[in-house]
Amino acid sequence: MAIICATNLSAEATHAATVAATLAGRLGEPLLLLGVDDEAPGAPASDTPSSVEAGLAAEATRLRALAGTVEPRMQRGASVETLLGDEECRSARLVVVAAEGWRTSAWRKTSLAERLARHGCAPVLVVRRDTALLDWARGRRRLNVMVGVDPRSSTSDAALTFLRELRRMGGCDVLATYVCSPAEERQRLGIHTPVHVELLGPQQRDIESLDPVVERVLQREVRERMGDLEGEGRVEVVLEPGFGRPADHLLHVAHAQGVDLTVVGMHLRGGVLRLWHGSVSEGVLRHAERSVACVPPTLREPRRLPPPRSALVPVDFTVASGQAIAQACTLVGPGGRVHLLHVHRLRGRERGPRDFHGVLPEPAGERDAVLARLWDQIPRDAVALSVHWSVEGVSGEDVALAICQATEREGVDLVCVGTSERREVVPDALEGAVAHELVVRCRRPVMVVPTV
Incomplete structure (x- = not known):
């Protein structure tokens, strides 16, 4: 593998080449x-060495003191397709290019850096002209x-794979x-949200604020x-509430x-899809004040799913849900976690006008009784006693959706x-x-x- 650096010998490109070397x-x-x-x-190559070719040889000599092995190669024109062969690009560990200092024709609207990132x-x-990357x-x-x-x-997986490689190379605050x-x-x-703003709490009225429950999840x-x-x-997690363009x-x-x-990771959309969906990576690359790394999905490492340590069981108090509870308990094993969820299906007059988003709590008159019944569903054997249990009751029109939402909340x-x-003739039995x-x-x- 090799590190590839494109240069036109401008001051910005020289700095980027120093970083690459x-x-x-x-x-x-x-x-x-x-x-x-x-x-x-697109101009045809000249038979006599240009000043750029002579300068390239001198630049390669300078960089050998930093990189050891430097192979200079002249490329006329700024077409990405002719600049890098597919096999050569796929085998590259990293492509380094200056953000600025490139000369483009009037009809070309994107810089070489953007076209290289799109190539993917x-x-x-x-690289931008600050000393942070070089000092690091x-x-x-x-x-x-x-x-x-x-x-x-x-796309996050590819960006995180690249970040892990950076941290192996040197210290990084993330x-x-x-x-x-x-x-x-x-x-x-x-999460239950009344439609009418006057019914919301002071924090929820702020459209740009995060509910504490949402923030924890x-x-x-x-x-x-x-x-x-x-x-x-x-390593710090930053949650940025926002609307519009994520970039x-x-x-x-x-x-x-x-x-x-x-x-940032990339989707590598092209043509109409890029125009329709936009590109977070392209927006960041074009307007960032400092250096940017755009990582294609091909760098993504395969995700290895560990054995399940937590499970959610929808409970309708039938024999079927009792067997699902026993199965979940066996799967997560000692030290695991099982969450029991009962969904009260809203019917008839209970529905009324839809004046809220999300699910409602269990009806007040039934809540305590339902939660007690859920706790009674927990097996009493030795394995079950080593499992962490939690119970919840909610009300909703769409039972499957309410279960899916609970899986997201509980993780x-x-x-x-x-x-x-x-x-079985049981209220709220799962169909x-x-x-x-x-x-x-x-x-x-x-599962x-x-x-049986």
Whole structure:
């Protein structure tokens, strides 16, 4: 593998090349120095060496003192397709390019850095002219890194893989930042929210504030997504409530926190999809004050799911749900956690006009009795006594949705739902369609436990 650096010998490109060579020397990797003659994009190559070619040779000589092995190569024009071959790019450990200092024709609207990032075959480090990256690469300081993390997006995995490699190279203080919509998160988690603003508490009236329950769940989800980050430096989760373009909010956090490097994952959308969905990575890359790393999804490490240590069981007080409870208890084992959930299906007059979002608590007249019945469902054997139990009762029209929302709130590893061919006359008994809906709609693994 090699580190690739594109340069046109401008002051900005020279600084980026110094960073690339220092990283190559620290990692023991060769440096491929691509000289880009962007004065006349697409012009045919000249038979006589240009001043850029002569300057490239001198630049390679300078960088050998930092990187050891430096291979200079001249490239006329700034076309990404001709600049890097697919195989060469895929085998690159890192592509380094200056953010500024590139000359482009009037018809080209994107910089070389943006086009390299869109190419998406290797991580692209876009360097701006500050000393933070260079000082860090020389081992003189820790790097203040912000990584964009979305607990429900696969692009976060690629960005976190790159971050782990950075921390193996040197100390990094990490700000794991998630841009979230308070209203959407409350809806996802099924947290009861009256439609009428006057019924909300003072904190909930603020459209940009996070409910404490939502904040606890999001903190947990971001940390679970990050996993263990080895290396030197602190790790902090930043929840940034926001609406509109996520890139703008990430840039706000980066500016407020004095971030040295912003790491973002990419979707690699193209054409109409890019215009329709926009691009968080492109927005950050284009407007960031400091350096940016754009990481393609190909760098993502496969996620290894550990054995389940927590489970949610929908309980309708039938034999089927009792067997699902026993199965969940066996799966999580000693020290695990099982959450029992009863969903009271709203019917007839109970529904009324829809004046709230999310689920309601269990009806007041039945709440204590339902919770007591849930506690009575817990087995009394030795394994069950070593498991942590919790119970909850909610009311809603869509039973499957209420169960899915509870799995998000509780952050369980698994859902165990019991089914039976026998029709039991029990209020709120789960129909077979609920198990099917859970398999289709739930983001957590679902185990269907048939009654024998």
